[in-house]
Amino acid sequence: MLLNIEIKGVQFSNKGAELMLEAILQQLDVHLGEYHLTLSPGRNLPYVKRAKLGAWQKLSFRRGKLDLTGILAKLPTKIRNFLKRYGIVTEADVDVILNASGFAYGDQWPMADLRNTAKEIKRFKALGKPYIILPQALGPFQREELKEFAEVLINDTALTFARDDTSFAECEKLNKSNKLFQSPDFTALLEVQQFNTTEQQSVCLIPNNKVVSKFNHANAEQQKNAYFDFWIGTANFFIDNGFFVKVLNHEGKEDRDICNAILEAVDNEQIALIDGLNSTEIKALIGSCDAVVSSRFHGCVSALCQGVPCLATSWSHKYEMLYGEYGLSENVIDFGLERQELTNKLNHFLNDLTNQASVCLLHAEQVKEQNKKMWQQVVAIIKS
Known part of the structure; x- marks a missing residue:
């Protein structure tokens, strides 16, 4: 039986x-x-x-x-x-x-x-x-x-x-x-089919409504403006450096609302919303990108385990623990950074993509x- x-x-x-x-x-x-x-x-x-x-x-x-x-x-x-x-x-x-x-x-x-x-x-x-x-x-x-x-x-x-x-x-x-x-x-361990890629470098941005949800943090709603500024600044940074920006909705309406707000604020032909994918398609999409910035835990996992360099913003200890496993603890950043600090952090990340990819793959094994x-x-x- x-x-x-x-x-x-x-x-x-x-x-x-x-x-x-x-x-x-x-x-x-x-x-x-x-x-x-x-x-x-x-x-x-x-x-x-x-x-x-x-x-x-x-x-x-x-x-x-x-x-x-x-x-x-x-x-x-x-x-x-x-x-x-x-x-x-x-x-x-x-x-x-x-x-x-x-x-x-x-x-x-x-x-x-x-x-x-x-x-x-x-x-x-x-x-x-x-x-x-x-x-x-x-x-x-x-x-x-x-x-x-x-x-x-x-x-x-x-x-x-x-x-x-x-x-x-x-x-x-x-x-x-x-x-x-x-x-x-x-x-x-989950194996997925490879996603079609383009010649242009791309970055995947993955927001998370929980970061600014009062359910998880008493003062979260007061941080909403800083969170939006973080994503707008990050999107503009990668566009200025020749990347195509894919803003990914990882969960439902609340995340989609954040994604749409980012697109509206940036208003550039080098940015697009990615929505309606299932979980394996999302992992495949992330694997096709050159870099990821994510507030979603499994967005981070799907990047790191495929050797895609990834920055994270955190709303619980699980992010810091994950990045410790992958030898990249410095990649968990504060979304409340001042604009120049954020630019410096993103520049360092961008200049280190090749090394970070190697570190990710080593720890992924x-x-x-x-x-x-x-x-x-x-x-x-x-x-x-």
Whole structure:
């Protein structure tokens, strides 16, 4: 009987989350060949796109503290078999859960997310089914009310992978098991078809609405003007140096609004909006560019792992940790730099592209080897 594997924390609107889904599917295809895939319905996981992947639709219900998912799993077998005719399964039909939430558990996120995940982990542990936390940013867990659920996340899973040094250190404070490991973002392994390139040098600019979202930073909205000035100054710099500027919408309407504002302000024939690509097309596009400036984490990953020099602006520790892995810590910059400071930084970056590409590729090979080791551990658990 084929294993039924549920993948959680992924979606189609956020292209980083979609990229993680594609990366997981590619590895499951390699290591397992045949299996059943399950995805839960969601606003950013519409039925049509789930159906194209041949995914079972999971029957679940969560509203605040009310979580009926475990109860629905206790439906009689006859009813569950009937639901399968319509492509619907319950938690009882799932053999393995792979959680690829990216960055969803810690002090800055709603407690309900971690609480519901902890309950799910306990249910799977009681049934002897593996629940695996794939590499992601975790913590901090300073809020007392979070620690109980964080301990479950770290100790009651089959495997938990923290993505970086800071995340691992936060998890280690609560670790009482031998199931906690560290491994970098796993999308580096995802192979994509090469994108058509032009003779003219190009740079890809990838803004992120979260950088100036009050949800993530109390004073973020006051920084909006500085953030727009950063992108306008960066776009003009590369245009002045003979580059074609591709402003990429990496996620939804809010990012698109920022992209359009940049294009309107720069108003040059050497700049264009890139929109409507899926995650693998985005990675291929990034791989075709000569340089990238990104506020999106997976925009940075997709550049670095393909040897494309990339500057980043940061809104969480995961950026600094990523660039430490790739030996380019100085490439995480402050978008609030004065114009001359920004110009100096961009000039240094531009003059160092060849060396940076070599550094990226060297570290990318190391990251990919760690990715392979992580998947060996995951597959061993799935097959056990």
